Amino acid sequence: MTEPEVAGSDPTLIQTRAYQDGDEWIVNGHKWFISGAKGAQLAILIARTEDDPDIPQAANSAFLVDLPAEGWEVVRDIETLSGSHNHCEIRITDLRVPADRMLGGRGQGHLLGQSRLGPARLAHCMRWIAQAETALDMMVDRALHRYAHGSLLAEKQGIQWLIADSAMELYQGKLMVLHAAYRIESGLPFRTEVSMAKHFVANSLWRIIDRAIQVHGALGYSTDTPLAGMLKQARWSRFADGADEVHQMTIARETIAAYKDHGTTRAATGDLPL
Ligand SMILES: Cc1cc2nc3c(=O)[nH]c(=O)nc-3n(C[C@H](O)[C@H](O)[C@H](O)COP(=O)(O)OP(=O)(O)OC[C@H]3O[C@@H](n4cnc5c(N)ncnc54)[C@H](O)[C@@H]3O)c2cc1C
Numbered sequence: 299m300t301e302p303e304v305a306g307s308d309p310t311l312i313q314t315r316a317y318q319d320g321d322e323w324i325v326n327g328h329k330w331f332i333s334g335a336k337g338a339q340l341a342i343l344i345a346r347t348e349d350d351p352d353i354p355q356a357a358n359s360a361f362l363v364d365l366p367a368e369g370w371e372v373v374r375d376i377e378t379l380s381g382s383h384n385h386c387e388i389r390i391t392d393l394r395v396p397a398d399r400m401l402g403g404r405g406q407g408h409l410l411g412q413s414r415l416g417p418a419r420l421a422h423c424m425r426w427i428a429q430a431e432t433a434l435d436m437m438v439d440r441a442l443h444r445y446a447h448g449s450l451l452a453e454k455q456g457i458q459w460l461i462a463d464s465a466m467e468l469y470q471g472k473l474m475v476l477h478a479a480y481r482i483e484s485g486l487p488f489r490t491e492v493s494m495a496k497h498f499v500a501n502s503l504w505r506i507i508d509r510a511i512q513v514h515g516a517l518g519y520s521t522d523t524p525l526a527g528m529l530k531q532a533r534w535s536r537f538a539d540g541a542d543e544v545h546q547m548t549i550a551r552e553t554i555a556a557y558k559d560h561g562t563t564r565a566a567t568g569d570l571p572l
Pocket residue numbers: 299300301304305306307308330331332333334385534537538539540541542543544547
């Protein structure tokens with residue numbers, strides 16, 4: 299989906315175009331940060347197919363592309379803050395896709411993306427929770443073994459606050475993910491809950507790893523432990539699959555709408571019997 303020339307946060311700006319030619323679509327465009335592209339046998343490609351949609355969100359369609367294909371070029375595996383991890387730049391030139399390889403209907407690309415992104419964001423959260431838990435385990439272990447100024451670090455209130463804040467955030471993140479997953483499974487609206495979970499877990503991941511590094515001192519900054527690598531990896535979680543600010547925009551919109559509709563914001567804060 300994402301393209302270097304336009305803001306990925308706003309899919310209505312997508313420039314990759316598909317034109318119908320008999321029983322095929324011809325696609326031209328440019329993508330980047332396409333995870334897993336190298337070696338992939340199948341791509342889901344989002345391209346603009348509609349010139350005058352009823353709503354801007356109905357301009358794009360999704361295509362299944364069998365790979366490798368003529369007109370589909372993996373330009374490079376993009377080097378990132380934490381190295382290269384198969385997030386590729388793709389050049390698409392006169393790529394021909396059979397009409398029956400359109401996924402869903404014309405103009406449904408955005409809709410399909412939204413339904414995929416709900417569970418996918420929670421899958422990210424689950425991996426981030428595991429990373430944060432590892433960082434907290436390491437923080438506590440180090441605090442139990444490092445001695446300074448007459449006591450172990452674990453006995454110092456300043457370090458206990460770092461541990462307590464991290465434990466509380468981890469617990470909050472787990473509950474948010476479980477509740478958002480419950481809403482998806484139960485067929486209830488889940489957009490706000492998933493946005494909240496994704497934003498919260500992504501940000502607490504950074505904070506918890508950062509605290510673990512602090513408790514490790516110079517060792518935490520070195521590459522002798524996994525923490526430095528984990529921190530670099532954690533950074534992308536705040537903008538991939540929806541930047542923080544875009545999730546905040548969704549959360550605020552739903553919170554204001556709940557108040558307007560019901561005279562209370564309760565429906566936008568989990569709609570829980572509390
Ligand atoms: C590791 C990684 C893997 C990725 N994998 C994929 C993939 O497989 N497929 C794919 O299609 N994309 C992928 N992406 C791209 C990702 O989805 C985009 O980075 C994301 O959608 C943001 O788009 P952008 O980078 O163009 O940033 P922009 O849209 O240019 O946004 C930049 C910044 O502007 C701010 N901003 C944007 N909108 C608003 C707003 N309304 N209000 C306030 N501030 C705002 C935010 O701070 C945001 O971080 C990946 C990215 C990374 C880093």
